[in-house]
Each structure stands twice: as structure tokens, then as C-alpha cells.
Amino acid sequence: MTMQHVHVSYSSLGENEQHGIQHTCEKNTQEKIIISNERPWKPWQSARSQIRGFVRRVQTAMLSLAGLEWYCYAALGVLTALMSFCMDLTIAKLLRAHQWLYGCLEGNILLQFLCWTLYPSCLCALSTCFSHSICPQSAGSGLPEIRIILSGVQLPDYLSLSNLFAKLIGLISTLSAGSTVFLGKVGPFVHLSNMVGAYLYRLYASACGEKQRRTQGEMLVVASAVGVASCFGAPVSGVLFSIEVMGSHYSVRDYCPCFFAAVCGSLTYRLLSVCSREQETVQAVFKTRFPSELPYQPPEILIFAFLGLLCGAISCVYLYSHRWILRFVRTNKFISRFMATEKTLYSATVAFLLASVTFPHTGGSFIASRLSMKQLLSSLLDSTQWNLISHNATVAQESPHSFWQEWSPPGYSVYHTLGCFILIKLWLLVLACTLPLPAGYFMPVFIYGAALGRLLGEGLAYLFPDGISSGKKLSVINPGGYALVGAAAFAGAVTHTLSPALCALELTGQSTHVVPILTATLISNALARSRHQPSFYDGISLIKRLPHLPSLIRACPKLSSVQIRQFAVPVGAVLQRAEGVMGVQHILNSSKENEFPVVDTHDSLTLLGTVTRAQLQTFLLSNQSEDLCKSLEDECSIQPVKLQLSTDATVKQAHCIMSVLREQCVFVTEKGKLCGVITWKEIKNMIEELAKEI
């Protein structure tokens, strides 16, 4: 019997330029039925053709409802949320296993010490070994590289499936090491969602063929929003993050897809936690119970502003130490040689060191080291005053969380532990940043900021035990509110972004503190950005000499006026208007380009337009037999060039034009003469040259 190969390709409607979920696609389905007798007989021929017909009808119906890209966005959200949820489950199980083992060894301090230190060391070693043997690009946060890819420059291997696999397993191992290593999830997760997005884009492109209406860049912007949204179940901060991560211009066309995919992601993430009986309904991840009637008195806004200033100042210290240690690790001969050959051993050693310091029977009891990352954050956001609980047994029993006891070991007050936490964790975190494994740095910074705010809040509660009054009513100080404001302000200052403010609101599910959070985040950002200080990710970009133009310009503003003239832009193969068969043959043989510029004459070099390789081949074929040689101009239609840059344009302008207009290639002329051509490869080279100048 015959076998039918059914190729169905859908033409997506015209130039449907604006975003909008429901596009009514034209249904001009082109069906090419190729009948071949090569394949052998297959069973259930009629059933299979029925199913095929049904699938085709469903496909048509779905595509008439919305364009294929919208299904991709939804799939991206759902897949990423699933990945995030499964990751959380696995990590929770591994953390519980460690706690169980540690509890079993109660009584024997040596064994407990070994359990406490070796477990995270092994996990970090595993993470490093795994990620480096499968894909070395999977180490680190991945956000600096994502920013580069979003600006249009391509980095090989950063969006491959092997990287996805390595990063996923590596990240699970890292996070299972718990609060000892004190690392987070967001950055690598955004990288992961970008890899999923790139993979979905490849599927989308192959399904659409040439009729695709979206570029990979658009899919990756959406994936960045989804990454943050699925990580915390926070759609709005995901969208704001996707705006901030773009270098210079955000295309408003991506706004709706970002929101759509982010809502799909966060809804799936939260519904999964409802299904797994973690939560009763769809609600915030770190739900707080701040009093909503009178959350704070108006004069407290000044204290919140001071907290912003404090967080900004400490963020500068942290950023400076971070850059220093990264440079030290790269320049110190011993460590850099050790890192080059024995990455796994280095990770294990550093993790062992970190775990030894945080061992509960020694220094760990002063920094609440028995709490996991999630427990640390939810304990810090608790609205009851710890100072009050520790002196009042009845309040202590009523308090829903028992985590506060970890912050108040026998004989020490909460001020001691919070102070120790702030002093010690900063250096531990700076050390942890040198680990060559997949890890995020947002959550630790967020928790650190929460501790800063908490200390200020507890201090105020001590100073004003009866609360602050500014009118009729008196309200008790809520240290949890200060912790939340501190977290947002410190995370915002370190990353030089404002989306942590929204993130703090969405994580807690309460918007009582929206004004203080935004005020403090703006102030801390102002301080952190003063004097062209690079942000956390800018610092990594600069030290690794990654080709990220905005961070280069931020570090050295005079680079924004560097002209493209400074870089030798090579002139490729050029055809002239009256080129004959011989010339065309020569150029086709000597060059591998797909498009060639056509000039008036080789002397004047006035750019007329471009011809494609296919056009030239047709030209050769048609003129091969004939003696009468026609010129290029007579036979090929020269495609005009829409845009020309002069050699006086700056690198920044060229980069901006190419990324905004999504051009792949721009011609450079000087006084009408063709000088060269710029593609993304040249842009990348230029930025790398600029990076060397700093």
C-alpha cells in the first residue's frame, strides 16, 4: 500500500505588527501530498489517517484562535514553572536528608561536624565537576551573558541543551548545600529559562518556516521575564526585570508577550504548590501578616529613607569586595593556577571552609546557621518583635514560627545574632562568589538586606517599646516591615535595578509598604550608582571582559563617543554595476558571503545596492552559453540598501540601530564611497576591543 507524507505549513497572516493574543490566521493551508512507494506496509492505515486528520483540524482551530508564538509563550511559562517546582521539591528533599542525618548524630560532635561540613562540600564538588565536564559555560550566574545575548551579540554554547542539562543538575546540587554556602537560584534560573526559550524558538522557527513573525531576541526577552516570574511566582517583577535587563531600548511589542508568559509561569508555579498541598490557595511564597490598618506612621518614612541610605553604603562595600576578590582570584598566581586545574577541589575546599565557620556548635549558633535560606527569609519577615518574644513566654507560644529561637540562642540577645550575621555573612558571601559552579547571587543579597533592616527595626523597637505616635493612634514598630524594605533596598543597590522592590511586594503578597520600599530602593540605588560604580553584573562583565556595551560605557563614559572609524572595517568582495561574467565568477569562487554590495564603478565606489549569491548564480547560468556577454546590471535586479552609516557614527549608535531595527548587516560609507560592512560579528569585535581599553 502507499504511504502518505503530509506536509502541512501554515502561513501566518501578513505583517501583523502589533501584539495581541488573538490573531485570526488565514487558513490557506497548503498541503503537499507526496506519494511514494518506498516504505513498507504499516498497520491501522485508516485509523492513523483519521487521527492525522483530527490533529490537523485541531491545529487549524488553535492557529485560528492565536498565532503559534502565543502557544510557545504559554509553553515556555508552563515548562519553566514545572522545572522550578520540581527543582524546589528535589532541593527540599535533599536539605531534609541533611537535617535528618545531622539530627541522628546528636551527641557525637565530631560526627556532627563531619556531617555538617562534608555534605555541602561533596555537593559543591559534584556541582562543579558536573557543570565543568559537561559544559564549562554553565558555571556562574549566567545573567551577565544573558544581557549580552539580549543586546544582540551571539555567544556560542550559552543557549545549548547540554548547557541546560549541566546547569540544571549543577544548580540543584549547589542549592542543596543549603544556607551554609549561602547561594541562590534566580540568576541561573533566568539563564535556564532562556535556554528553554531558545529551544522553543528553534521549534517555532522550524514549524513556521520563513513566515515567522518573531525573532529569537523577542523570545529571549520573554524568557527572561518568565525566569523571574516562575522562580518566585511574581509576574510583574518579572516583566520589570525584562525591561531592566535590556541594554538601551525595550520594544513595546514584547510587553504583552512578557506579561502573558509571566502570568502563565507564575500561575502554574503557584497552582503546583496548591496541588502539592503546600498551600491552600494561590498565594504569595513568603506570605506576611503585617497589620494592614496602620502599617507604619508617616514619620517612619524618614527612617525608611535612612535605611535606604545605609543599604546603599553597605552595598558599595560589598560590590568593592566582590570585584576585589574576583580580580584577586584571577591575578594571584597560586590560586589562578589551582583554579585552572583543580576547580572541583577548590569548590570542595571553600565549601568546607564555609561550613566549618557556620558549624552550629561553634560560631554557627550566632548566625542562625541551622535555618535554610527560605526559613531565614521568612523568620526575618516575621512581624512580631523578637525582643518582646524573648522576654514574654506567652507571646512566644502564640508566635506561629519557632524560627526566632534560632536567632536568640541562650545567653545572647537577638541584637548579637543579627549583628554577627551581618558582620560575618558579608565576607562568607564574598568568598562564596568565587565558587566556579552554577549559582545565583540575588537571594543571599536579599536575605542580607533583610537582616540589615531587621536589626534597624529591632533597634527601633527597643528604643520605642510603646510604639510611635503621630496623631490619635499609636502603632507598635513592625521590624518585619523594616526587614522587607531593607531586603528590597539592598538587592536593588547591588544589582542597580528597581525590580527587587516589586519582587519584595509580590513575594510577601502585601502592599502595605509599597511607598517605603520604593523610596528606600530609589535612595539606595542612587548611592550605589554614584561615581560610575559598576553594578554586580557589570563588575563581572568588566572583569571577564565580556562584550557588553552598556556596562563598558557606564564604567567609562567617554567610550560612548568612540567612532566606528577607529576599527578597521574590512571591505569584502564588491561588484561593479557593469561587472561581466568573468568578474562575477571570480567573486563567487573567492568569497563565501551570501550577499554582495554593488557599486557604480570600482573607482567611484558609490553604493547602489546588493545582489544575492543565488541571483549571481542564475546570471552565470544564463550567460554561460551565450557569446554576447551581458553586464550584471542588465540581468540582476539590484536590491536597494535601506540604511547607510558613515564612519563617523559611534559604536554605540551602530549597536543601537542594529539592535532596535533588528538588522543583520549595515553598510558603511564615507562621502558616498563604500568603506565596509558591519555585521554582529564586527560589533562583537568592536566591543571586545573597547573592553581591552578599560
Place this chain on the structure above:
Amino acid sequence: MTMQHVHVSYSSLGENEQHGIQHTCEKNTQEKIIISNERPWKPWQSARSQIRGFVRRVQTAMLSLAGLEWYCYAALGVLTALMSFCMDLTIAKLLRAHQWLYGCLEGNILLQFLCWTLYPSCLCALSTCFSHSICPQSAGSGLPEIRIILSGVQLPDYLSLSNLFAKLIGLISTLSAGSTVFLGKVGPFVHLSNMVGAYLYRLYASACGEKQRRTQGEMLVVASAVGVASCFGAPVSGVLFSIEVMGSHYSVRDYCPCFFAAVCGSLTYRLLSVCSREQETVQAVFKTRFPSELPYQPPEILIFAFLGLLCGAISCVYLYSHRWILRFVRTNKFISRFMATEKTLYSATVAFLLASVTFPHTGGSFIASRLSMKQLLSSLLDSTQWNLISHNATVAQESPHSFWQEWSPPGYSVYHTLGCFILIKLWLLVLACTLPLPAGYFMPVFIYGAALGRLLGEGLAYLFPDGISSGKKLSVINPGGYALVGAAAFAGAVTHTLSPALCALELTGQSTHVVPILTATLISNALARSRHQPSFYDGISLIKRLPHLPSLIRACPKLSSVQIRQFAVPVGAVLQRAEGVMGVQHILNSSKENEFPVVDTHDSLTLLGTVTRAQLQTFLLSNQSEDLCKSLEDECSIQPVKLQLSTDATVKQAHCIMSVLREQCVFVTEKGKLCGVITWKEIKNMIEELAKEI
């Protein structure tokens, strides 16, 4: 004695390209002290010079802290919030006066009817008369025009101070007419804040001179964010609005200024209401008391999605009716002639008609017409079930608001009143949209959506009196939550934006319903945007034939491929490389341009660059006396042109490049030959030509 004129000009530091609140300005203050003896003696010479010195020191200190533009942003926020607050106060007083008068006339229905109808009629007539006699451009919402100005095209008189004055007084009169006329504040207020922004920008530009680092466009983007933020005290939705209002690309550089100014505005607005004893602390404008423990059951998300679908469908009906009536008013001979000559009478008649329908003793009691706009919204967002209150006297007494009684007149249930409200108000609102006075259309749409949601919520509460259960706990239906979701979804669908979702969250100060609100808004947007239907503002743009490219392309996607070739781009005065004194003299006399293109020869027309009028004048002066005439090339340095477009580029591309790169003028070449020049004037003409084609 002598008088000292002290001119202080500050040079703002280098090319500080990136946003950041604290820029450390260089302090190289240039002081030119011009001593003249013309002016007479003035008293307190030493005291005055001391004060002047002090002011200068303060100025230097402030500018070393942050650039001047940041003070402008803060001033913009504070001024707009002050304006918003004063406006609210005046409107509240005028509304109370009307209520008092109406109450005094209790017992005499005829007098009450006259009071009820004539008060809004007079106010609407006043508003129309005032706005049209001072500045006819102040009528309407102003948002469609603001979108055009933000895209780069200039509209004369739309940002003038006389417009500000006319719009402010007109808007106060309109809003004082109350819920009878059912119009809002947001749109015109954004227009007002843009006018304040434009004025502040003129001050900024005159203070900075040529060293300014910001353009007017940037200030207007910030002003749009501030407008929404100061209107509701909602900073985040202000920023999202400023992103959505941009046509194609949002510059990430404006993101921080937008947030900063929006927070300044909303903080001032909320602090003012604290100072005026309206609120105890800084909190939301329409604060709700939804249960936070279990706000809704997971299956209810499906009902919320259905609500989104419903809102989307009804928004299509509303948008269609709105376009129809606008077109009818323009095309109907009688009405258009009446409108052209007797605008004031038309406004008074329509307002009288609207007030007659809503008179409480006739139909008004079925649509809760005694409630003001604010009372309508806060009553609809009430979390208690009205159905329950009306049957239970004790619950009724506990209920904080007594507004629900207006929704349940004797003998009728809340379903009757809500149904009547939804049926009648739609047509009244469509009619009110034809009024030629300053008015916003967001708030009425928001309230209408809330009524839709409330009806669904009350219906569900009737169907499930014991609440919905999906596990252990049972939760009672919260109709207020449905009202909030409906409001966001309907307002989002009508305006084709997503910022109403954030606005709903910030207005109520609770984020329990964030996921349902976003889901419903996305769904309603999807339905409203299907089949290239224009949004509310797009509809106005299209009917008024305003030069707004994105809405033209949305209405007719094939316009995006129209090339600039189709429009005759005129070639202005052109100089050639070897131009002599005579030619230059001729061109200077015949043309008024400030910049002239220089070509190789008049035959080849190869563009070399540009020279300025000043350069040409210097050239003429230096060659006047000499016999030996030098050519242009020898004496003037020809400034190269960075960017050239070909005639094959589309209007959309040209518009995008000019607005993204903030270019004022781009040269057009074809095959190396100069064809013409495009400035914003030509772009505007092109878009107006395109608008005629629809």
C-alpha cells in the same frame, strides 16, 4: 555704586549616558562678572551679595549631589501631586454644595429636579465655554495627542500654559458635575502633567544652556508616569503606563527617572491626604478589607477568566458604539453644524439629558445615582455580600459603608439595580463621550467594569450561599474581589493596556487578587484586540485623523510597508564641493535653513556632509575683500553625515530611527545620489497622508 551681574553657568559632567540619581557634577563654575555703571544705587549692597553668595554655594552643593534634571523630576512630581490634591479638594467641596442644596429642597420635587439637572448643566456649559474660549485644544481627554507628541511629532499649542489653565479649570468644572455626567480625571490629568513637564523643561533648558543632557521627549515620558501616579497615588502603574503609551520603543534610560518622579508624586499626594486628616497614614486611596487568609479558592480562577472574557466582549460593544457616535456627531449635518457654532449649548443640553435620566425620584434610584464617583467605586469594592446584608439587619449595622443601601432601594434587590446600572450607564457613557469639554474616560470605564464584576460576584454568592470548598477549608464568595477583577479587565480591554491591572492593585492596597486580575486582564485584552480592532484612544486618533503611526498601522497593517519614496521628499538648497562665493551668497539669501547639505558636484549629487549657516557666513566674510576666490571646500570643514536612508526605507523605519536616535533630520539618498531630507515636519506630513488613506 556699581551693580554686579553675576552669570553662573554650570557645566554638567561629560557624556553621563546612564541613568542614576546621583551624578557628581564637576564644579568648574564659570563666573563672568560684568561691571557696569548704568544702574542706580541700590540698598543693602553687602547683605544682598552675601545672600547671593549663599545661594550660589547651595546651588553648587545641590548640583554636586545630583544633576539639575533630577530636581526637575522631583519638582514635577511634587507640583503635579499638589495640583491633583487641590483639584480633589475643590471638586469635593463643589459636590458637597450640590448635595447640601439638594437636601435643603427635600419635599419639593420640582425644585429638586431643577437643582439636580441645572447644576451639572451649568457646570458642563461653563467647562465647555471656558476651555473653548481660552484654548480649543484643551477639550477631550488629551491622551491621544500626548501619544503623538511622545512619538516625536510636534503638535502646536498642546503643551502651552494657556492650555494648562483652560484644561485645569475646565476639568474641575466637569468633575464637579459628579456621577451624573459620569466622567473621570486620569486622561486630562496626564495631559496636565505633560504641560507642567514641558514648562519645567523650558526652565531646565534655559538654566543648562547647551549643556543639557535630557531632551523634552524624556521629560514628557516622565510626566506621563507622574500623571497617573499623582492621580491615584500609584507609582508602579504610572511607570507601566508610560511604557505602554510609547509607540514602539521605550528607552530604558527613562526608567529610573520615571520611577523617581512617580514615587515623588505619589508620596506627596498621599502625605497631603495624611496632613489634611483624611487618612491616618500613607495608604491606598480605595483601601479594601478583603480576607487575606483565603481570598479565593483555586477553582474560582476559572470564573475570573470567564469574567475577563465577558468584559472583553462588552468592551467591544462599548468601543463600537463609541466610534459610531463619534462618527455620527461628525457626519450628521445638523449636529455637526450645531456643534460647530453652539458647543456650550450642546454641552448643557446633553448634561441636562443625562441628569434627567439619573434623577433619583425617577430612574436614578435604580442606578444608585446619588453616589459620587468615589462612593460608587468604594461601594462596589466592598467585600461583604449585599445580598446577605439586605436580609440581615445585624450585619447591615456592622457594615462600615452605608452606600450599599443606595444599591438596594425599597422593593428592589441589588441584582435589579446592578443590572439597570450596567444596561443604562453604557449608553449614558457613550453619550457623555461626545461632550466637547476636558474629561477623562478611564474612571467611568473602571467603575462600569467593577459593576459587571460585582453582578457576577453577587450572582455567585446567591448560587453558593455557603461558599465554595476545594479542600479542607470553606470560603465565602467575596463579590468585592470580582468587582476589582472586572474593573481591571474592562478598563484594560477598553484602553488595550495592562497597566489597569496594576492600578487596581495599587488603588486598593491589597495584592491578594494579583493572579486573577492579571489573568482576566490578559484575556479581556486578547478579545478586545482581536481582528485589528482599535482601542479607545486609537479610535479617537483615527476619527480625528491625528498623525499617530502605531494606531494607523494597527488599523491597517499593510501601511507598515509604505515606503518614503511614495511621498515627494523635496530637495532643499544644495551646495557643491567647489561652490564659490556667488553660489554661497545666493543660497544664503534664498534659503532660511540652518544647515545645508554639500554634494560632490551638482551632477553626481554624492552627499559629502553638511555645513552650517554660520560657517557659510564666515566663509563669505573672509572672501569678501579678496579677489582670489577660494572654494567652499578649502575654507569650511564639512561635517560628515552619520546616517543615510534610502527611498526604499519605510515610513515606519524612518519614524523609528528618528525617534529612537532622537535625530532631528535624516538625509535620503538613492543609489548614492542625494534625494532629499526628512525632518519631523515631513514625518508628520507623511503620517497625515497615510491617515487619509484609511
